[in-house]
Amino acid sequence: MKSLYLGLIGLGLLAGCQTVPAQLDTSGALSLSTQVASLDAASKNNITGKSATPVMYNKQTYWLLTSESQGVVLTDANGKVLSLFAGNMEALDWRDNIQIGDKSYGMITTLDNDSGQILVLGLDWQNKQLSLLKTLAKTDAQVEAVCWYKMPQGHLSVFIANTLGSIEQRILVDGKRHSLVDQKVHDFIGAPETKACAVDDTSASLYVVEANIGVWRYSADPESELYRDLVSATKPFGSIDGEVTDVEVLTNGDLLISAPEQQGLWLVDISRFNKNRINKSSFNKSEQAYATYIQLKGSEKPETVSALQQGSSLLLGLYDDETEQYFTAEVTLDLPVRLAKQDPIESITAFSQTDPVSAFGDAADDPAIWVNSANPQQSRVLGTNKKQGMLLYDLQGNLLQQVNIGRVNNVDLRYGFSLGSNTFDIAAASNRTTKSISLFAIQPDGGEITFISDIPTDLGDVYGLCMYQQQDKYYVFINDTDGRYQQYLLVPDNNQINGRLVREFQVPSQPEGCVADDLNQQLYFGEESTGIWQVTAEPVDQEANLIAITSDTFVADVEGMGIYHMDGKRYLVASSQGNNSFGVFALDQDNQYLGSFRIDMDLQNRVDGVSETDGLEITQRSLGAVLPDGLLVVQDGRNRLTDAPQNFKLVDGTLVKQLIKGWLKESLQE
Incomplete structure (x- = not known):
């Protein structure tokens, strides 16, 4: 990607205002200066609020404005009011082309200050009218910011940040069934002084403005690990004087x-930020490498910004908190086009999930399937x-039995074990x-489990x-985190039942998951950071072969496995x-990597996706008419819809x- 700030051609205005050439400011960052012009759509209609959003339909520009006295207002480019939804609104976010039923809407999320409730409005482009589609229940704490996220599955969700620093994600449009819903997905502690938020749907990045600190980046994917990066910061940690009040994603x-x-905007080149994010010790210095300051002459305190990008032209909508006026500017930039990336990983869904384990945190780990x-x-x-111990579930995921025997990690089973005059199926767990x-x-x-005994090991x-x-x-087979494998x-x-140590070997780094193929007498095991190894399962010395290595698609850590x-x-x-994700390898075709799949959420059945x-x-064995081709059971590291302790899908x-x-069909055609 070409550097955005190095590719600046210049800044021009709708009213022919002049641009001051780029120069370095006192922080060392690239600096530009330009004049703003009054927004006719607001001044002609005496509208004051907090958000002026330019939108495009059929190559025509329109404005969505919020007003404390008039609500949400739609105007054309000349300021003619086309539709109005009454209320006391300030915050607004927008997504277009959202299908509900047999109609396509522009979707607006906004906060009604009088009721304290979040409203979902639909803009019907056929008649250019705004209508109320949904009202969310009032929350316990005051809402500070709302922003849309269109998820890869097609669902439309909203992030809601409140005064307590909590951020909640709710799905409001089922993208598969094209219907309005209200399903909480996830909540977490964000920033205590949240002023605004915005989401980049393409990269699944949630940006949250913490007024006195800067702009944080979180993952918008509810199945991702909860982490954050400080993208841009106030002084003394960054280059911004005073508070930050808004963020817009181009x-x-x-x-x-x-x-x-600072009477302006900071333009942040995210691709360059990603390259500089490793160096956290000198944030201020590295920020100069990806941030450009744009001074807005004529605006005293530009509090909010929205943008409509068309090629190299960027149409801005600004609200000035000092003058309580809306302004606009047209910025000409050398903006590279971001090409859409094709995800090579397919998705399927789980039909059910087990009851959550009894403790939060990293608790559930490994399943086994017992076929009756x-x-x-x-x-x-x-x-x-x-x-805690071992759990037993039915095929609907209901917990049937719990045996508190200690911190058991992995489990496997076999059939027909004889002990004296008794024959039973046997399970082993680390x-x-x-x-x-x-x-x-x-x-x-009935598959009930009974603890028999422990076989001691010398593994640490x-x-x-x-x-x-x-x-x-x-x-x-049992392994140690230090890489040692033992076979009993x-x-x-x-x-x-006693255990006799018959074999021991070493893996270069930490292993965990393994599976044995009884028929072919082979053991497959994962080295978490490296890939998958294959070796004889018989208790004899043999060099292991690395049959699959981690890659951009089959990514470390390598964990559980089955055949x-x-x-x-x-x-x-x-x-x-x-x-x-889950990688699939054809063992009888020279261990060929076939592809990977993810397990995505099933919103209708309220079964979340699978992560970590x-x-x-x-198993491929039939488990009755409902599961004629067997069953896959996986541990879910983050149990959403809504947040609960871990479980199995x-x-x-x-x-x-x-x-x-x-x-296989695709491989034959290649």
Whole structure:
């Protein structure tokens, strides 16, 4: 991307005002100066408020204005009032071409100061009329800022920031069913002195103005990790004098930031900010590399800014808090076009989810699927709570049983284990409390689990685990966070089970997830930062082969994995924590990477998407008429809709099967 501030051609005005050439200001940042002109749309109609937003329809310019006495007003470019929605409004945000039912609307979110409620207005371009579509319930704390975010799924959500520093995200338009909804997705603590917010839909970036600090950037994706970057700061940390009051996102992702006490705007080149963000120790100095100051002559305190970008022309709408007037300016910039990036990762949804675990934080970790051969639809899902113990769920996600046995991390199971005169299915789990392998018997009728005993290990921090079976021999692989792997043979001895260490090997760095292919006697395990390894599962020494490495699509950390069988072939599914996805590899086609998928939210069924997955399990075995192609179960690191402790998501195996078939078909056509 070309540098925006180096590509400035000049600043011109609607009324032919002059531009002062660029120069360095006292902070060392590039500085420009220009004159503003009165906005006719406001002055002709005696409108004063806080927001003047230029919008485009059929190559014609219109203005959306907020007014403390008149509400929200739509005018044409000459100031003729076309529609008005009465009220006492200040804040406003806008998204166009939002389908509801069989109509397309321009969508407005605004705050009615009299009622303290957020209103959702629709602009019907056919008759150029504003109408009320939805009123949100009044919140406990006063709302300070509202801004739209159009999500990748097509849903339209709103961020609501209040005086307590809390930020809430609610979905108001279901983009798949084209209907109005009101579903809380996520809330978090943001900035205590919030003045405004704006979202870049393309990069999923939420920008929040903290008046006395600057502009923060958060991820707008509710499934992302909660973090923030300080994009632009007030002195002494940055170049802005006084408070920051507003932020506007341009179509190329750059920002305009209002600095009233400096009588101007700061233009922030986000691509250059991203390159400079590593150097946090000298923020003021690095800010000069990506920020340009634009002085607005004729405006005493420019409090808010909105922009309409058309090629190299930028039409601004400004509100001046000192004079209580609206102004406009037309800025000519060398703005590079941001090309839309195609996401190579496909999406599917979960049909259900388990009850949340009993504790917040990093708790749920790894699942296993127990197939009830006599009654497949009564199969069960085992899940670990690494703060408490082992959990048992039905196929609808209802918690049936909890065994508090310690901080169990990974779990796996096998069928038909014999101990004395008893035969039962057996599960093994890595127990970080006792640094051992915890064993459980699974009852053959209902799948209930019973703790049997622990097999001690000499590992300092037991972590990942999987099982392997060869005829009547049952093995457990367990690893340590330091990279050590151990293989134990389960040895029946009267009425107890002992563990015999039969093999040990080392991984270069931290491993966790693993899965054994009993039929082909192979072990697959993940090295979190590197990729996937394959080695014999038999207790003999053999060099492991690195069969898949992390990439821009299959991103570290590599965590849980399972094998799906289809048409006599094997497909390894592995979680990629770095981009909340799952990679699929054709093991019988030289371990070819086929593609990746994400598990997205199902808004209608109120099942959120999946992020930061630790463990997973998959089976191709039929679990009844509803799940004829098996089941995929994955741990969900961030449980939204609404925020709750972690849980596990259940995905119909048919969806995974269809993805694999599609990828195989594409590979044949290449």
